[in-house]
Amino acid sequence: MQPVALSIMPTINDIAKRCGINKSTVSRVINNTPGKVSARTREQVLLAIREMGYQPSVFGRALSMKRSNTIGVVTWLHNHLLAMPYFAAIVSAVLDEATQAGMTMALFNGNVFAPQYPGRLIFSDGRCDGLIIIGSWKFEGLVDALLEAGLPFVAVNSGELPDGCDSLDIDNVDAGRIATQHLIDLGHKRIAFCDDSAYSPFSRQRYDGYAAAMSAAGLAVDERLLLNGDSTESSYQRGLRAAGMVPDLTAIFCTGDQIALSLIQGLRDADVRVPAQVSVLGINGETCGEVSAPKLTTVSQRLEDLGTEAARMLLARIEDRSLPPRNIVWPIELVVRESTAPPLG
Numbered sequence: 173m174q175p176v177a178l179s180i181m182p183t184i185n186d187i188a189k190r191c192g193i194n195k196s197t198v199s200r201v202i203n204n205t206p207g208k209v210s211a212r213t214r215e216q217v218l219l220a221i222r223e224m225g226y227q228p229s230v231f232g233r234a235l236s237m238k239r240s241n242t243i244g245v246v247t248w249l250h251n252h253l254l255a256m257p258y259f260a261a262i263v264s265a266v267l268d269e270a271t272q273a274g275m276t277m278a279l280f281n282g283n284v285f286a287p288q289y290p291g292r293l294i295f296s297d298g299r300c301d302g303l304i305i306i307g308s309w310k311f312e313g314l315v316d317a318l319l320e321a322g323l324p325f326v327a328v329n330s331g332e333l334p335d336g337c338d339s340l341d342i343d344n345v346d347a348g349r350i351a352t353q354h355l356i357d358l359g360h361k362r363i364a365f366c367d368d369s370a371y372s373p374f375s376r377q378r379y380d381g382y383a384a385a386m387s388a389a390g391l392a393v394d395e396r397l398l399l400n401g402d403s404t405e406s407s408y409q410r411g412l413r414a415a416g417m418v419p420d421l422t423a424i425f426c427t428g429d430q431i432a433l434s435l436i437q438g439l440r441d442a443d444v445r446v447p448a449q450v451s452v453l454g455i456n457g458e459t460c461g462e463v464s465a466p467k468l469t470t471v472s473q474r475l476e477d478l479g480t481e482a483a484r485m486l487l488a489r490i491e492d493r494s495l496p497p498r499n500i501v502w503p504i505e506l507v508v509r510e511s512t513a514p515p516l517g
Contacts, residue, residue, distance in 0.1 A: 182224045190220050192306045202244075243270050243302040243486055244278045246314075248307055253281055257458035258475060259306065262328065265479025266304055273487055275301075280453065284314050293317050302490045304482050305329060310318040326482050331374065338489055340482050340500045344374040345457050347471045347504055348381020351425045354421020354469070354506055355451060356416035361516045363391070366399040366410055366429040366435060371374040378455065388511070397421060407431045418444055420453065429454035429461045429470055434466045436464070447513040457507060466510035478502055 184202070188195040193213060200209050201217040220226070245263055247253060254260045263279065270277045273287060278300060292377030293314075302324035308315050308331075315333060318325050326338045333339055345442060355363050365382050367375035386393050397417070399410045407426070411434065414421060426432035436446050446452050446466055454461065457472025481500070489495060 182226045185218050191216050192204045240301050242276045242278050244303045246280045247307045257460045261475035262479035265476045265481045269480050269483035275448050302486045326486045328482050336497050338485055338498050342504050344377035345381040348378035349385045351471050352382045352385035355423040362422050363420050364397040364399050364424040366424050368431050375427050407434035408438040411435035412442050415439050415442030415444045424452045426454045429456045431460040446513050453512050453514040467511045469512040472505050472507045
């Protein structure tokens with residue numbers, strides 16, 4: 173049996189030796205850094221790289237540039253993160269964008285301070301060049317600590333922030349208004365509001381949009397139709413409770429898609445048909461609403477696009493710390509599917 177020749181990955185020294193130049197010149201070509209490299213030498217180095225199959229070391233390049241080539245994504249969930257369609261859509265888009273930029277992504281699930289050093293960010297050791305924070309309202313002191321450390325970050329759906337932060341958020345009042353107006357336009361008058369204080373930090377703003385739309389239509393907000401939730405009552409249980417209000421109640425606006433889908437299951441188990449007897453819609457535009465039965469009407473944030481834009485904002489901030497802060501109000505759109513219809517009669 174003939175011995176198998178092992179392929180050894182060429183190094184920057186091999187490229188330099190083949191071209192008869194020093195390795196610093198090769199490095200300038202690889203990193204496309206300014207310097208006195210003639211067009212002929214540059215072409216010679218690039219040809220050698222192609223022919224020898226050279227691949228730059230990610231770690232070596234990061235070390236030379238004093239970077240980790242890693243961006244972090246921080247969420248507050250500790251369990252089943254990627255099973256949540258909202259987070260999975262954003263995180264997947266960030267990963268795609270990071271990969272295209274030649275970077276890796278690290279995922280942090282709520283533990284942001286080093287346990288052995290109270291008040292010290294775990295990111296302060298250089299493991300990340302920047303962060304995308306989803307819902308910074310959940311992390312007391314995080315934004316202030318990041319600003320003090322000078323670590324680039326973009327806050328996504330995080331609400332009110334100090335000056336100087338890059339942020340990406342929807343207009344939650346407008347989202348609540350659009351959702352409620354859709355139900356009003358269908359002819360509904362008895363419209364319930366269902367939130368989940370343990371899940372959505374923006375319930376009050378979305379309620380304000382709901383109340384504004386009801387008032388503009390000359391409809392009173394009935395306190396009995398506020399299906400407010402807490403940690404002791406699930407959205408499913410509130411669906412069972414709402415079933416007891418039919419036919420007085422004909423539509424329900426939920427502050428999130430997951431809340432709406434769980435509530436619909438409660439209605440169905442109580443033999444209430446959606447949308448024949450009760451219309452239901454949510455907010456976010458999660459993929460689960462596209463395949464549910466019935467398919468869910470929603471006010472969509474286009475989560476994948478939102479994640480892509482957040483990653484691009486962060487990469488731009490990492491490259492240029494002097495850029496003025498950007499505060500983007502992300503566009504939303506009503507996506508009408510099967511879970512809403514005119515009321516009976």
